[in-house]
Amino acid sequence: xxxxxxxxxxxxxxxxxxxxxxxxxxxxxxxxxxxxxxxxxxxxxxxxxxxxxxxxxxxxxxxxxxxxxxxxxxxxxxxxxxxxxxxxxxxxxxxxxxxxxxxxxxxxx
Numbered sequence: 497x498x499x500x501x502x503x504x505x506x507x508x509x510x511x512x513x514x515x516x517x518x519x520x521x522x523x524x525x526x527x528x529x530x531x532x533x534x535x536x537x538x539x540x541x542x543x544x545x546x547x548x549x550x551x552x553x554x555x556x557x558x559x560x561x562x563x564x565x566x567x568x569x570x571x572x573x574x575x576x577x578x579x580x581x582x583x584x585x586x587x588x589x590x591x592x593x594x595x596x597x598x599x600x601x602x603x604x605x
Contacts, residue, residue, distance in 0.1 A: 499578040506568040
């Protein structure tokens, strides 16, 4: 599925099941909450902290999808086409960082 299609599916879900979009500030807070949930699981599952029993069955893909859902909401609300934005962002990174990472001695091992 292209991101444009994902944005349309999220919009359809909001219009039919979600009643309406939360306002942008609420969705920004929800986005941060979802990112925090993902960060907690990754920190405990792959980091040095022990994993909480309540997090052991958490699906990382589902947590990432929660983030993508809210990001699509924000993009829809603010008129952003994420397909176009991502293409432009990759072009920017490619131009700016064409050799930077290859020249970074910290990445060579």
